[in-house]
Amino acid sequence: MRLVVGLAGASGSIYAARFIRALSYLEGETFLIVSPPSLRIFSEEYETQVKTPEDILAFLRERYGLGDVHSFKIRNFHDIGADIASGSNAWDAMVVVPCSMKSVASIHAGFTENLIERAADVSLKERRRLVLVPRETPYNRIHLRNMLALDEAGAIILPASPGFYQMPKTLEDLGDFIAGRILGLLGIEHQLFPKWEG
Template sequence: MKLVVGLAGASGSIYAARFLKALFSIEGETYITASPASLRIFSEEYETSVKTTEDILLFVEEKWKVKPKHKFHVRNFLDIGSDIASGSNVWDAMVVIPCSMKTVASMSAGLTENLIERAADVTLKERRRLIVVPRETPYNRIHLRNMLALDEAGAILLPASPGFYQMPKTLDDLGDFIAGRILNLLGHSQTLFPKWEG
């Protein structure tokens, strides 16, 4: 599995952290970039002090004592000349987690002012899977129109709305639910929560 992952500056760092934790144990590679806003929010929500995308990866590795099987390649958020800014490079899918409404708006309008937006644009134009995890509530009509435009362009909208039938005991369980749903959409089996048996 070869992915691009963008952290795009919305509340909900737990979703990114638990998804990255899940990726650590899967063979494959991920190109990852994080916006300055996502670094600030991650620091605030986890009461830590991350300054870079590398710091987030180290935080996840140390907090949950995971040994990476997965290979991560960090890319600069402002580098729209990066390798993942071109469709001549190939990846299976891109995940934007969590995704701010600003980034939803930019992606839906085809704006490419940073590497997350450019890589998402490439993912859509190359007809690859784009999974967007918006984290906002309530939605206004502008949000809904922008999300509909992304859906019509081929993206999958997976709102950060965890289920409760798995009887979560911790906040991490809620993050794992979203991570597991993403893994399912990527065609990868998951054991982060039990499937519904009826």
């Protein structure tokens, strides 16, 4: 599996953290893009100091332990001329987790001023799977219209609304639920939470 993963400046760093952790144990490679607001939010929500995407990976390795099977390749948020800015480079799917409402609006409008938005635009035009994980509440009508338009364009909207039937005990359990739902949408089996048995 070859993925593009963007962290786009919304609250909910734990969702990105647990998704990255889950990926680290799977064969494949991920092009990782982290927005400057995501670095600030990650620092605040984890009560740490990260200044680069590499710092996030190092923090997650120390905090949770990361597997060594998956390859993470950092791409600069501001570099709209990067390799993954072109449809001539192939990847299987893109995930934006968490996804800010600003990113939702920009992707909907085709307004690509950074690499997350450009890679999402490429994913849509090349008919590749695009999963957006908004972490906002409540939604206003503009948010809802933008998300509906993206759904109609082929994106999958997966709100960061974890289920509770798995009886979560920690915040990490809630993060794993969303990470598992993303993996499921990518066709990847996982053991992050027990499946509903009925």
